[in-house]
Amino acid sequence: MKYERLQDLREEQFWTQTYVAYKLNIAQRTYAHYENGTRSIPLDILCNLADLYHVSTDYLLNRTDCRTPYP
Numbered sequence: 001m002k003y004e005r006l007q008d009l010r011e012e013q014f015w016t017q018t019y020v021a022y023k024l025n026i027a028q029r030t031y032a033h034y035e036n037g038t039r040s041i042p043l044d045i046l047c048n049l050a051d052l053y054h055v056s057t058d059y060l061l062n063r064t065d066c067r068t069p070y071p
Contacts, residue, residue: 001037003037003041003060003061004062005059005062006030006034006035006049006058006060007035008054009036009055013053017031017032017035023048023052024045024048024049024052026045040067046060046061050069054067054069055067055068055069056068056069056070
């Protein structure tokens with residue numbers, strides 16, 4: 001599964017893959033695999049990404065078009 005929204009969200013913030021990987025405490029190459037869909041995103045990283053981008057995990061997984069995280 002390709003996570004297109006990851007790249008879109010990152011580029012909206014003008015962040016590099018290296019910066020996001022640093023914030024997640026993972027290697028840049030690992031993050032690139034997540035964006036490209038060549039690796040599945042572990043649940044803990046998915047939750048951290050949702051927090052970092054202030055969106056819901058459902059938004060990241062293309063299950064909704066609503067960015068707002070649940071209360």
